[in-house]
Amino acid sequence: MLSPRQTLAIYKDSIWGIRSLGILRSENMIGGNPAAQRLRMMSVTIMRFVLHAIFVLATASAQTPPATDLPELPKIHTSIVITAKPLQPDLDLRNSEVFQQTLFSRDDQVFHQLNGGINAGQHEGGGKSIEIRRFGFNLDHGGVSGGLKVLVDNVQQNQTTQGHGQGYLGSLKSLTPELIQEAQMVNGPFSAEYGDFSGLGVVHIRMRESMPDEWTAKVQGGSFGSKRGFLAYSPVLREIDSFLSYEGAFTDGPFVKPLGYRRDNMTANVTRHLQNGRSFAVKFNGGRNGFHSSGQIPLELVNSGRLDRFGYLDSGDGGHVRAATLAAYFRQEQENGAVWKVDGFVTRSLFDLFSNFTFFQNDRVNGDAIQQHDSRLVEGANAQYLRPHRLFGSMSVLTVGGNLHANQINVALYPRSGRVPLGVTSRDHANVSNGAGYVQESLNLLGNRLQVVGGLRYDNFVYDISGVAQSQGRVQPKLGLAFTPWHDVPVSLHANYGRGISSIDARSILARHDGTRVATTDFYQVGTSHHFSRFAISADAFWIDRSNELVFIPDDGTLEFFGPTRSYGYEAKASVEITKRLSWNGGVTKVLNAFYRGTEPRSYVDRAPHFTANAGLTLSNWRGWSGSVRMRAINHYRLDPDDHTIRAAGHTVWDGSVLRRLNRHMDFSFAIDNFTDRSYYETQNLVESRPYRDGPSLVGVHATPGYPLTVTVGMTFRFRGK
Numbered sequence: 001m002l003s004p005r006q007t008l009a010i011y012k013d014s015i016w017g018i019r020s021l022g023i024l025r026s027e028n029m030i031g032g033n034p035a036a037q038r039l040r041m042m043s044v045t046i047m048r049f050v051l052h053a054i055f056v057l058a059t060a061s062a063q064t065p066p067a068t069d070l071p072e073l074p075k076i077h078t079s080i081v082i083t084a085k086p087l088q089p090d091l092d093l094r095n096s097e098v099f100q101q102t103l104f105s106r107d108d109q110v111f112h113q114l115n116g117g118i119n120a121g122q123h124e125g126g127g128k129s130i131e132i133r134r135f136g137f138n139l140d141h142g143g144v145s146g147g148l149k150v151l152v153d154n155v156q157q158n159q160t161t162q163g164h165g166q167g168y169l170g171s172l173k174s175l176t177p178e179l180i181q182e183a184q185m186v187n188g189p190f191s192a193e194y195g196d197f198s199g200l201g202v203v204h205i206r207m208r209e210s211m212p213d214e215w216t217a218k219v220q221g222g223s224f225g226s227k228r229g230f231l232a233y234s235p236v237l238r239e240i241d242s243f244l245s246y247e248g249a250f251t252d253g254p255f256v257k258p259l260g261y262r263r264d265n266m267t268a269n270v271t272r273h274l275q276n277g278r279s280f281a282v283k284f285n286g287g288r289n290g291f292h293s294s295g296q297i298p299l300e301l302v303n304s305g306r307l308d309r310f311g312y313l314d315s316g317d318g319g320h321v322r323a324a325t326l327a328a329y330f331r332q333e334q335e336n337g338a339v340w341k342v343d344g345f346v347t348r349s350l351f352d353l354f355s356n357f358t359f360f361q362n363d364r365v366n367g368d369a370i371q372q373h374d375s376r377l378v379e380g381a382n383a384q385y386l387r388p389h390r391l392f393g394s395m396s397v398l399t400v401g402g403n404l405h406a407n408q409i410n411v412a413l414y415p416r417s418g419r420v421p422l423g424v425t426s427r428d429h430a431n432v433s434n435g436a437g438y439v440q441e442s443l444n445l446l447g448n449r450l451q452v453v454g455g456l457r458y459d460n461f462v463y464d465i466s467g468v469a470q471s472q473g474r475v476q477p478k479l480g481l482a483f484t485p486w487h488d489v490p491v492s493l494h495a496n497y498g499r500g501i502s503s504i505d506a507r508s509i510l511a512r513h514d515g516t517r518v519a520t521t522d523f524y525q526v527g528t529s530h531h532f533s534r535f536a537i538s539a540d541a542f543w544i545d546r547s548n549e550l551v552f553i554p555d556d557g558t559l560e561f562f563g564p565t566r567s568y569g570y571e572a573k574a575s576v577e578i579t580k581r582l583s584w585n586g587g588v589t590k591v592l593n594a595f596y597r598g599t600e601p602r603s604y605v606d607r608a609p610h611f612t613a614n615a616g617l618t619l620s621n622w623r624g625w626s627g628s629v630r631m632r633a634i635n636h637y638r639l640d641p642d643d644h645t646i647r648a649a650g651h652t653v654w655d656g657s658v659l660r661r662l663n664r665h666m667d668f669s670f671a672i673d674n675f676t677d678r679s680y681y682e683t684q685n686l687v688e689s690r691p692y693r694d695g696p697s698l699v700g701v702h703a704t705p706g707y708p709l710t711v712t713v714g715m716t717f718r719f720r721g722k
Contacts, residue, residue, distance in 0.1 A: 089527035089540035089571070090480065090496045092116045092185040103220055103657060103671040103712045104177045104228070112632060112655075114203060115614035116185045117571060117589035118148070119634050121682030122704055125253050126261045127291030127319055128353065129170035131683045133634075134200050135544055136567040136594030138607035143167010144550040145605075146199025146521040147502045153207050153283060154382055155325055155345050156405060158197045161430050161465075161506040163374030163411050164353050166550065167197050171323055171349065174265045174287030176247040178218065178230055181206045187571075188523040188542070189500025192438035192455030192478050193384070193401060199500030199521030199546070209271045209281070210234045210241035213718040220669070220714030225258075226251040228714075236722055241271040254708055255310045260318075261291040277333030286324035293317045295356060296683065296702040298691055309679070309705050313691055314356040314369055316418040323349035338387040347378040354419055358689040361697060366417055370425070373412040380405045397442040399455075406433040411507070430506040431464040440478065449487065453480040461518060463506045470509055472517040474501045490532055494540065496525040504550065508560060516561040519548040527571075534577035543568045549596075549605070565605055567594040581622040586615030596641070603641045607685065609634035609650065627658040639686040639701065648701065651680035667716040677709040 094114060104110070111120035111130060119133040129141040137145035143158050143166040150157040150169055162168035186194070186202040194202045211234035218230040232245035245267045253259035265287040272280045294312035301307035327345035334340070351374040358368045384401035412427035440455030455478035462471045476499040483493045500521040509517060527540025548561035569591040576584045589612045594605035616630040633652040640646040657671040681703035688699045 124293035133608040136591035141165040142169040147197030149198040163372040189498035192440040214720035222712030281329040290320035319353040344381040361690040371414040375410040451482040611635035624661040648684035669714040673710040
């Protein structure tokens with residue numbers, strides 16, 4: 001048992017470490033803002049608060065004997081993410097095997113493995129955050145139209161009031177696939193645990209705490225000058241799980257202007273397993289990347305032969321990012337089965353993106369090229385208590401928790417020539433904070449044939465930009481039912497409802513003081529799931545009502561809520577265990593309609609496919625061989641809310657991979673992405689632009705090409721297995 005004196009020593013050492021975080025400071029962080037020191041101290045205060053809570057909980061547990069008069073209830077065995085059963089309408093789970101069998105030549109391929117009705121594509125060929133489309137809505141870079149909330153070990157990846165887009169997911173560039181333990185997807189805003197950006201679902205990625213071998217190394221290379229290396233050291237230590245890893249990657253891509261995309265990521269974890277169900281962890285993730293992109297180009301020039309499909313119009317496009325996150329976690333399992341979890345984190349990032357969407361449309365002398373700058377400090381804290389108990393004579397689980405997420409941001413927009421700023425279009429200091437509390441009860445009734453989950457969450461947002469402060473809060477109810485009529489018949493009926501929220505960019509509040517600040521998403525889902533021996537299937541119908549859509553206002557460069565909208569359709573997912581080593585899985589999401597309510601004639605939600613499909617045939621460790629063949633497809637979709645003839649082209653892409661275990665210490669891997677060499681575009685938008693200074697203005701589809709046939713080979717080395 002950890003004594004109070006030992007716990008106090010850990011606490012003091014941790015506080016000393018947090019004080020040393022001054023190394024993360026930068027003169028570019030808040031510019032000349034006189035509140036910079038106060039904001040930096042805020043991050044230290046939050047982390048000290050979290051560590052103090054850990055100290056209090058640990059000390060209290062060390063001094064308080066376990067209760068003996070409570071009923072015998074099973075313990076809750078959860079980590080940061082509560083794992084889900086496979087093939088439920090509201091939940092999906094991907095374990096580490098999905099990520100281990102893939103040779104990742106691009107970081108956006110992580111989302112290709114998730115599937116789940118998510119269509120993801122690149123804007124800039126690799127370096128920029130992916131564009132996400134789901135349930136008939138275009139989520140841009142993850143934060144609009146309800147949003148897709150993405151977390152890594154409880155650290156939110158969506159960046160509010162970001163230099164390039166609300167809810168921007170560019171921080172996922174520092175995610176190393178080999179370190180993923182599992183990814184859980186909540187297919188709607190059905191859990192009270194998650195708030196902002198969760199309207200169209202949640203992806204919670206859980207990272208490994210240690211590696212299966214002391215030393216793991218991977219080297220790979222392939223098409224377009226691609227190179228990638230991974231090295232991890234995971235020592236064997238008593239009652240400690242840990243690792244230190246490095247990932248480096250480079251590719252020029254298939255583009256006429258070499259992409260020059262370089263990534264360097266460092267990740268570390270130390271988890272100390274103490275006595276009596278306690279554990280304490282410290283995690284670090286840092287990364288940098290830089291690239292020279294080709295951007296989105298007019299397809300009219302490509303189709304007429306005046307521009308190569310992989311060509312470019314602005315030589316200065318690209319970007320560079322620096323980011324680091326330090327997080328601490330505490331977990332206490334009690335004798336009565338309850339679990340305490342407390343964590344906190346600090347993130348520091350610098351972001352610059354050089355883009356040109358309209359070329360010479362507005363400025364024929366210098367062009368329309370821009371530099372989008374974002375420098376931020378983020379602090380977050382989460383606390384959660386889970387307790388099993390008996391209610392109405394049945395097993396129940398109570399979950400109570402709270403979240404705090406605070407951002408201090410220097411966000412700016414500059415006109416540029418090449419990569420040299422020509423002036424200042426706008427520059428603001430924004431403080432955006434989100435505090436929340438939630439409660440959720442999970443109840444089993446009718447001899448465990450009926451599961452009822454009910455929850456309530458409240459979020460409050462405070463926006464302070466250039467000295468103008470405003471706030472707004474929202475309540476979000478949650479309800480889920482799962483009914484199994486007969487225990488001996490593997491059929492379950494499901495009904496889920498949840499209200500999700502998405503916040504607006506703080507700069508838009510400055511332009512419209514009386515505007516809407518938080519949009520709501522009411523998500524209804526009914527379905528059924530079945531599991532017959534080696535065959536499992538689920539199907540559901542969904543109905544999504546959104547109060548507002550977040551749209552870009554070109555006149556002043558801000559975002560404004562517009563709406564309301566509605567989307568409805570159905571999904572189906574299936575998996576078949578053909579043999580013990582061979583399996584098939586697939587899924588289809590079909591949106592029957594997505595439109596703006598109250599419009600006459602009807603105006604439709606645009607820029608997202610209404611059909612998304614995925615399938616995979618997987619071989620697992622048959623005589624040393626593993627591999628998969630995977631397919632992903634979308635249909636063509638409209639790019640204008642009023643003109644149905646303006647459409648983006650759909651596509652079907654096939655990828656394949658093979659892994660051969662040579663011996664205990666070595667694996668050989670081979671992968672072919674897009675092995676049918678399909679010519680397609682990852683993202684497409686309707687844009688008015690002037691490609692050349694002295695040329696005419698064009699209104700048409702601008703697009704980013706998908707990668708052609710890509711070959712990658714790799715070797716994995718493992719030493720000193722545990």
